[in-house]
Amino acid sequence: MKVKVKKMFPPGHVRTPSYLRGKIGEVERDLGYFKNPEELAYGLNAHKQKLYRVRFEMNEIWGETCENPSDTVDAEIYEHWLEKV
Amino acid sequence: MPHDHNNEMSPSGHPYRKDQDHPLTYWQNLEIAVREILVEKKITTEIEIQETINEMDNRTPSNGATVIAKAWTDPSYKQRLLTNASDASRELGFDIGPLKLIALENTKSIHNVIVCTLCSCYPRNLLGLPPDWYKQRSYRSRIVKTPRTVLKEFGLDLPKDLSVRVHDSTADMRYIVLPMRPHGTENFSTQALEKLVTRDSMIGVGLPKSA
Numbered sequence: 447m448k449v450k451v452k453k454m455f456p457p458g459h460v461r462t463p464s465y466l467r468g469k470i471g472e473v474e475r476d477l478g479y480f481k482n483p484e485e486l487a488y489g490l491n492a493h494k495q496k497l498y499r500v501r502f503e504m505n506e507i508w509g510e511t512c513e514n515p516s517d518t519v520d521a522e523i524y525e526h527w528l529e530k531v
Numbered sequence: 532m533p534h535d536h537n538n539e540m541s542p543s544g545h546p547y548r549k550d551q552d553h554p555l556t557y558w559q560n561l562e563i564a565v566r567e568i569l570v571e572k573k574i575t576t577e578i579e580i581q582e583t584i585n586e587m588d589n590r591t592p593s594n595g596a597t598v599i600a601k602a603w604t605d606p607s608y609k610q611r612l613l614t615n616a617s618d619a620s621r622e623l624g625f626d627i628g629p630l631k632l633i634a635l636e637n638t639k640s641i642h643n644v645i646v647c648t649l650c651s652c653y654p655r656n657l658l659g660l661p662p663d664w665y666k667q668r669s670y671r672s673r674i675v676k677t678p679r680t681v682l683k684e685f686g687l688d689l690p691k692d693l694s695v696r697v698h699d700s701t702a703d704m705r706y707i708v709l710p711m712r713p714h715g716t717e718n719f720s721t722q723a724l725e726k727l728v729t730r731d732s733m734i735g736v737g738l739p740k741s742a
Contacts, residue, residue, distance in 0.1 A: 461649060461701050461702045462701065463648050463649055463699065463701060465648070465675065465676075477631075477703070477704065480702065480703045483702065483703075497702055497703060499704070501696075507675075507676075508676055512676075513676070513677045513678070513679055513680065514679060514691065514695065516694055517678060517679070517694060517695040517696070517697070518694065518695075518696050518697070519675050519696075519697045519698075519699055520696060520697070520698045520699065521698075521699040521701045522699075522700070522701045522702035522703065522704055523701070523702075524702065
């Protein structure tokens with residue numbers, strides 16, 4: 447499944463790194479549900495959110511001049527940060 | 532006073548190292564305040580806190596080495612490790628708490644390396660405390676952008692046809708690399724194999740020692 451990380455910049459305890467925002471990747475695996483750290487960090491009654499491991503190609507993240515296009519970065523991204531492509 | 536060095540040099544001509552007696556930061560003060568309240572309210576004790584710190588300090592990469600050597604010698608264990616590394620670690624008696632662990636297998640065509648770009652997430656229960664460089668921005672920001680350059684600085688020059696997979700521990704998972712078993716170790720006992728597994732090989736910035 448191809449997904450795109452939403453390009454948004456909310457304040458607070460966010461676990462989506464900036465360098466992946468707006469980038470397209472492939473879901474590597476579904477990790478199940480975890481309490482949303484964006485609420486958990488503030489002692490709120492955190493909702494469970496689906497967490498995915500998403501694989502991004504270097505090319506997609508850093509552009510044509512990247513070190514080696516076929517190398518990849520895998521990261522865990524929460525469902526509410528992803529949209530289907 | 533006899534032990535004040537000011538700006539003098541040592542007899543060998545090197546500057547003396549400064550004492551680590553800087554004033555407490557805001558966050559250090561906050562930590563002390565919270566700790567004292569918790570003790571005062573009998574929610575925890577100084578001894579309990581000290582025991583937990585000792586427990587953390589005493590974990591070493593030899594825990595991880597035990598897991599890796601077992602995976603090298605027992606194919607069905609290796610399968611269980613790759614399916615659920617948390618359960619596979621518990622199976623060998625390691626208390627890893629609620630940690631969700633994923634084992635990443637190095638092969639002839641894939642080399643894995645772990646990082647936490649957002650902070651310092653690390654498989655502490657199996658490897659102990661992270662090395663200082665693992666927490667520094669220099670490693671965290673560069674390994675996701677130019678992993679081959681960074682790995683070369685660690686002494687790992689990887690061929691082009693080997694894919695590098697960087698794993699950023701951004702949320703609830705922790706990772707450990709399952710390196711390839713070194714050549715010429717077919718007759719090695721599990722204990723002898725454990726000695727070849729280095730901390731860096733389980734982070735992915737190194738390889739196991741050769742036989």
